[in-house]
Amino acid sequence: MADCQETLNELERYLDSELSDARVAEIIGHLKGCTDCQGAYEFHADLRTVIKTKATNEELPDGFLDRLRDCLGDDVLGDD
Amino acid sequence: MGAREDFTNDAMQYAPQLFATALRMTRNKADAEDLVQETFLKGWRAFDSYQQGTNLRAWLFRIMTNTFINKYNSQQRRPQETELDEVEELYLFRRMGAFDQSKMTHSAEDQMLELFTDDEVKNAIEELPETFRIPVLLSDVEGFSYKEIAEMLEVPIGTVMSRLHRGRKAMQKMLYEYAKERGLVDESLLDPQD
DSSP: OOOHHHHHHHHHHHHTTOSOHHHHHHHHHHHHHOHHHHHHHHHHHHHHHHHHHHHTOOOOOTTHHHHHHHHHHHHHHHHO | OHHHHHHHHHHHTTHHHHHHHHHHHHSSHHHHHHHHHHHHHHHHHTGGGSOTTSOHHHHHHHHHHHHHHHHHOGGGOSOOGGGSOOOOTTTTGGGGGGBOGGGOOSSHHHHHHHHSOHHHHHHHHHTSOHHHHHHHIIIIITOOOHHHHHHHHTSOHHHHHHHHHHHHHHHHHHHHHHHHHTTOBOGGGSOTTO
């Protein structure tokens, strides 16, 4: 099983889904028995969700998709 | 023509994601729209080289990232790895005790949703130097793997990991500073041992 230091060091890669299955099992094993590391994990998982949600909260400008289709359409005509 | 019709229909579903990331890259709407249009045009023209069944979304983001780096960043191709201050590990986590509890609600995720405004999160990303901003966008916001990001940026995986690590810490520090500016933080609450 991983210890606290190893778990915190690998938290980022764990959240990024970049660890091997065996390593994930060790990290999960540690998190189950360690409330401090579990707290750190939950904090960073929540932070990731918040960043993703807020950074992508954008409305497309009016007519954006139409202009995008139009620019491809123009390219086709231009090739003829 | 059929394959290209498919391209338009398939690619269009990714337009909103591409626009949101383009906006964080270019930091203004007009340039972001231009960047997405250019990405679609390049994708459309290069569609013969796209292999059916591979990841169209990753392919489009790769085109967009390269276009951005080449077009909007030509004056600054050389990565400046040293332009971020070293920030300690678990920066924000270690400071959560300083947030005014009376402004907090129940779950940690709800707390964070309320603590940081949309603009603060967007600014924290946009303030990152480009070398760090692009990997953070591609990972935290778009969820690409280290390998995919390494291919998009044409750098080793270890470089992606180090830029993500440093970029994320710098972003946490900025979020903390924004919260401090809005009076949400009382640093006397922090355990001096932290």
